[in-house]
Amino acid sequence: MPQINQQLKEQGYFKQFPPPGVEVVSWYVMMGIGQVVTLRVPADRLREVNRAIESTAWGGYRTEFYPTYNYKAAAQKLREEMNK
Template sequence: MSATRADPAESMMLTVFLRHDQSQNLEQLQSRLDDAGWWQHFPPAGCEVVSWVVAMGVGQIVTLRLPAALLAAVNVELERRAWGVFHTDFYPTYDFVPVRERLARESGERRSA
């Protein structure tokens, strides 16, 4: 994990759904993650964790900010370390908060005009 924030103009965001393999219990999953070095190697260096949450009944949802050049490295680490524990889905994402704030402001201006 990078301690410095990536330049938004030079980076992308990626949301990864790590869906639990429900054929295994928690102890089995943790053992496989430990054996794979998951906690030591994911995400790869140069990636910033924007959020990492658990969605009960689904699994973990991780949003990373990374230079686009590291996309393949993220994929390889997931293949090496997460397969067999998680089923993975990937979604390019972006921060909608500033857009929402602008749209709300513009809507208010239109309504008051």
């Protein structure tokens, strides 16, 4: 772990991730999977977040990036409309 953290430090990970103004909603360590970080990111900043991960985390971590959005309110509205 110290070697990984040193590599991340040298690559600027701790300074660049998450970018300013991006909210970390949760950060879990999932045994057998790795770390799962949930961020709240404006859509127009998605590329910036991905770039911060690509340029600073690779090598220390293997990364995968899965943009999602919260569909709860839209699903509730649709359900209400369909049940009229």
